[in-house]
Amino acid sequence: MKLLALLLFVPVAGLAQGDLWDDDDWGDEEQTAVWSGFLEAGAGTRFRSDPLVEHRNTLEELRWRIESQWQPSRITLGLAADGGYDSIENDWYVDIRDLTLSFALGSRIDVKVGRQVQTWGTGDLVFLNDLFPKDFVSFFSGREDEYLKAPGNSIRVSQYSPLFNVDFSWTPVFEPDDYLTGERFSFFSPLAGDNVAPLPPLSASEPNESFSNGEFSLRLFRTVAGREYAVYVYRGFFKQPRALTTTLEPVFAPMNSFGASLRRPAGPGLLNAEVSYYESRNDRSGTDPFMPNSQFRLLAGYEWEAKPNFTVGLQYYLEWTLDHTALMENSSWPQFEPDEYRHLLTNRLTYRAGLDKYTWSLFTFFSPTDQDVYLRPVFTYRHSDQWSVTTGANLFGGNHQHTFFGQLQDAGNVYLRLRFNY
């Protein structure tokens, strides 16, 4: 029987070998534009409804991504755009994530102009010197992690040299975070002393368009013997509308940021450390109750592979609100102001199995000072190069309604996404 199986199998195996590659097409590399992307259906719902928000569901959308790149002569044109229907916003949408023109100036300078996603810094889901826009609504509602980073319209110039490299990014019109507006998630308002979900949703007025109201981001960086050093400077605004006008309208307060980071191997893993100083330009003494105070931020993290395919990451993060006494003395709602020291601990556990077909991950934020917690369990099954399915949850808990995760206690949700890559 075994022999028979073997005899039958050999010619089949021979055929399979001949057919294995089925063609001699290695692709016309970079000569013509290649179109790719995905189709995705996503659904997510709250564990319990939020009395302030009409929709119990947090995610109900169809998404079609197209991506391409053209390289006529020495320039590169890039495109990545999403379109689809979002039944929570009850609207069709087009979201361009990348529409850029890239080229080199001489041998050491790269320029990228247009709508683009930018990232730097060493934190894992914790950002100090990365002041590019974030989309927290996507992050909390169960979209792919990619959508936490929102695109901006920028000119990025990178200069590379043996001494150090320079990244300079200019965003002429301020790009705020996608903050909580009350449309999908309610949020805490110190004015109301409670969660609110205004109608129409909150839309903070953005700074007037002018050269000096643009965003300027600078990074100097260098890698020496596996150690990555960087220095950062930013001039712009706090990315969330944390300031109030005299008529109590939320606005974005001007700020400068200065920081530095290090990432290096240490023992069996990777160590990262980052600091930043946020200077609240219109409230340097911290006495203006309608302006956020200056802050000092610190991050230290370590990541290692504890077992094969099982990675553990730990981070400690500190937000030190400066001039805290002045803040408390002048605040109209001192009970809702942040502690002088906000400590945050994070933990990421990732386990991959079956040749990376199965990925389990759990990311935990826990603040002992805010007494709140945010858990992000995610499971992804990559069935094939085309099909994958992701399911996960966003779980929030806290003892106070006014803390960052505490305000989201009615936002806890579970979601499922099905994706077809083409």
Added chain:
Amino acid sequence: MQRPFMLTLAGLTLALGVHAEPLTDADDITARANLAAYYSGADGRSEVRMIISDAQGRQQRRQFTVLRRDVDDGGDQQFLVVFSQPSDVRGTTFLVDKHVDKDDDRWLYLPGLDLVKRISAGDKRTSFVGAHVFYEDVSGRRPSDDTHEFVETTDEFYVLRHVPLDAQSVEFANYITWIDRDTFLPMKIEYQNAAGKAYRLVEVLGVEEFDGYATVTTSRVSNILSGGTTDMQFRYIRYDVGMPADVFTERSLRNPPRDWLARPTD
């Protein structure tokens, strides 16, 4: 001045080796096999495609271009891997600074997030992009991580057995290599577990000469226990193209070097 001389010397000994008496020193054979498999030329480029088949016959594909530059022959190396398939990893790039005296430095660039992610040193013997191939198979295992025993010489092969110095850091108890006596390419590698059972097999199925170097063009990695295999083809291979060190930096992660990635036309 030292490099060309070293290369010439290595070339000479290789050439002489073909006709000389069979070698018996396992360390020497391993060192030559390491050079033949990973250090041909001062640098090199190749396009690679993989078919990953699971035990049920379901297939996945990967395609990428690898650029390599030797810092020292037989020593430190740099690798840049740029993916073109499948669509969900298209544009992803992978940079390795391989070291012989310490852990490698590895970075992955995820274009959707514009994120340069660093990978910790541990997972060298885990799946490379979902294939049966390990990270360590791509950039090479350090000869100094194992002890090498001479087993036998056949008409075609030197057969060696390798035992890890740190058994805790790897999933195998030992592995046996069949090294071609002419080219010094390892043609078959069989990994055995603590029970002495072969569970993983790497086979070379095709070899061609490029720019004077015998080079693997087809190979297969099999997981004997699960029945899964990854088949690999290597094409558009060139050596000694003169790549400078600055091809292997963060700049290339974000902005892959078109001139060096361009497919050779001849």
